[in-house]
Amino acid sequence: MAKYQMMKLPGGVLAPLNDDEAERLKSFQNHEQYEIEIKRQRNPAFHRKVFAFFNFCFECWSTDKTEWQYFDERTQFEKFRKDLTIMAGFFNKIYNIRGELRLEAKSLKYSEMEQDEFEACYNALINAAIKHIFNNTRDENTINQLYSFF
Secondary structure, eight states: OOOOOEEEEGGGEEEESSHHHHHHGGGSOTTOOOOOOOOOOOOHHHHHHHHHHHHHHHHHHHTTOGGGTTSOHHHHHHHHHHHHHHHTTOEEEEEOTTSOEEEEEOOOOTTTSOHHHHHHHHHHHHHHHHHHTSTTOOOHHHHHHHHTTO
16 A cells, blocks of 8 residues: 655645655546545654653663663663553553453554554653652652653
8 A cells, every 4th residue: 555645735635745745646547536544643753752751761760770780771671661651551451361461551653543642641651650750759850850851
């Protein structure tokens, strides 16, 4: 399936985003009916901000865990990110083969979550981090860094 970048104009008209996209659309016949699937683009700057927040939380949380110095940091970060997402209330309930309930973090991929839900998730992540990671923090520098994400 081909993908095209379009922009909505007044009156509900979809137009090619640029000249390159217009050129690609020339193969379609005028006044023919086509079925399209529309996907909103997420804000990439906001996506980076959310992952910067995850990194900040992970660094603060893992600072005193020196016994983990030889563990794979990427694996630890991924588990931390998923756990915080679950604590924020963004998860799917899954039963494993033994019939045990498991919670799996919702995917934050562009294709899996619309911008509105992603923003709600971010707000919930901040609340979960304050409750579970920063609840006893007294360090002013850390608190100021935390406030910068609001």
